[in-house]
Amino acid sequence: MKSLEKAARGQEEYVVELRRALHRHPETRYETEATRRRILDEIHAANAGNQGNAVIREPRESKGGIVVDIDVDGNRDRILFRADFDALPVPEMTGLPCASRREGISHACGHDAHTAMLLGFLRCVSEGSVAPAHNIRLVFQDAEENPGMPPEPVSGGDLLVQEGVLDGISAAYALHIWTGEEAHHGMFLSRPGALLGNSGRVRFLFAASGGHAGRPHMGVNALRVAHAAMSRLDMFAARFFSPADPIALEPVILNTGTGSNVIPARAELWYGFRTLLPRDRHVAMMEKCIAEVRAVAESMEAEFEATPLYGHPALINDTAVFDRVGALLREYGQEVKESPPMLGGEDFAHYLYGVPGAMFTLEAYTPGSGRQHTPLFNPDETVFRKGVLFWAILATN
Numbered sequence: 001m002k003s004l005e006k007a008a009r010g011q012e013e014y015v016v017e018l019r020r021a022l023h024r025h026p027e028t029r030y031e032t033e034a035t036r037r038r039i040l041d042e043i044h045a046a047n048a049g050n051q052g053n054a055v056i057r058e059p060r061e062s063k064g065g066i067v068v069d070i071d072v073d074g075n076r077d078r079i080l081f082r083a084d085f086d087a088l089p090v091p092e093m094t095g096l097p098c099a100s101r102r103e104g105i106s107h108a109c110g111h112d113a114h115t116a117m118l119l120g121f122l123r124c125v126s127e128g129s130v131a132p133a134h135n136i137r138l139v140f141q142d143a144e145e146n147p148g149m150p151p152e153p154v155s156g157g158d159l160l161v162q163e164g165v166l167d168g169i170s171a172a173y174a175l176h177i178w179t180g181e182e183a184h185h186g187m188f189l190s191r192p193g194a195l196l197g198n199s200g201r202v203r204f205l206f207a208a209s210g211g212h213a214g215r216p217h218m219g220v221n222a223l224r225v226a227h228a229a230m231s232r233l234d235m236f237a238a239r240f241f242s243p244a245d246p247i248a249l250e251p252v253i254l255n256t257g258t259g260s261n262v263i264p265a266r267a268e269l270w271y272g273f274r275t276l277l278p279r280d281r282h283v284a285m286m287e288k289c290i291a292e293v294r295a296v297a298e299s300m301e302a303e304f305e306a307t308p309l310y311g312h313p314a315l316i317n318d319t320a321v322f323d324r325v326g327a328l329l330r331e332y333g334q335e336v337k338e339s340p341p342m343l344g345g346e347d348f349a350h351y352l353y354g355v356p357g358a359m360f361t362l363e364a365y366t367p368g369s370g371r372q373h374t375p376l377f378n379p380d381e382t383v384f385r386k387g388v389l390f391w392a393i394l395a396t397n
């Protein structure tokens with residue numbers, strides 16, 4: 001036990017400095033040339049100085065990310081460790097020395113830390129301080145954020161799974177930095193079953209005749225159609241979901257109108273639609289949602305178009321894997337707490353539809369930090385060594 005803790009502590013300075021370097025130069029989905037180059041440099045450096053008993057294979061790069069295999073024994077199973085590295089279109093307001101140098105873009109979700117912690121683990125293997133008991137596939141993944149958005153709608157995890165990254169994998173694991181509550185600082189949190197939600201969204205377009213604001217009876221107002229649709233959807237959860245079912249159906253964008261004396265002829269309305277349902281049931285509910293809005297538009301004599309973006313599926317942890325990881329962490333003296341389900345989305349879900357596995361979060365609360373996806377997001381760097389330890393524990397047991 002102590003040897004793994006010592007190994008993780010030995011990477012603390014490296015992980016913090018690497019995370020800061022990545023943090024200064026964030027890049028958004030699929031526009032990550034500099035980030036990829038730095039990750040490849042770190043992998044090559046670890047391989048060149050490899051003093052351990054495991055073989056570190058040459059990394060394989062694809063649009064979805066960078067994959068590197070660690071080989072121990074051809075007769076053993078292979079497990080997958082995944083970190084992501086894309087940033088968000090969120091301005092940073094932390095005032096830190098390592099704050100983002102790119103206007104309007106920041107690592108406001110901790111992906112820079114995820115990548116640094118997994119590379120810290122790779123260094124442990126290279127230096128011989130951690131001797132894996134499994135063959136391991138390390139995945140540094142692009143485009144976890146904003147599925148369905150340019151320049152490529154498919155998320156990095158979805159794409160990698162389609163390309164066969166799960167071939168020969170017995171179990172998959174991921175770790176996510178969190179900044180939720182001071183009471184849980186330094187703890188590992190997760191839960192069996194559904195941990196995170198479907199990250200769906202849907203775009204509605206309404207086309208009507210429009211007209212003069214002084215003669216509303218002579219035309220159809222697309223803004224009123226959108227308002228009526230919103231009123232109809234306010235009742236959606238109560239009509240189609242149990243009170244115990246987590247659901248977020250929230251209007252997030254409304255674009256319409258060009259002048260105060262003009263009845264709008266066009267309106268664009270977006271909703272976020274999140275549930276913990278299995279993918280097929282979630283899709284069925286999105287279709288029901290669209291049907292409700294279509295009925296409103298038709299009743300008001302407006303043309304209607306809907307574009308669903310299904311986003312990430314619900315992230316559903318394998319119960320047996322969750323139990324095993326929790327027991328191992330406790331065995332190594334780490335605090336573990338079962339968390340409630342959340343409706344944030346995560347494309348690690350695609351991996352868990354293919355093989356058993358689990359995602360855990362590591363609470364890195366620090367005073368003054370905002371939560372994920374906010375300009376003040378600033379996790380506590382002193383817990384990053386626990387991320388290296390997390391990977392070392394899974395690798396050796």
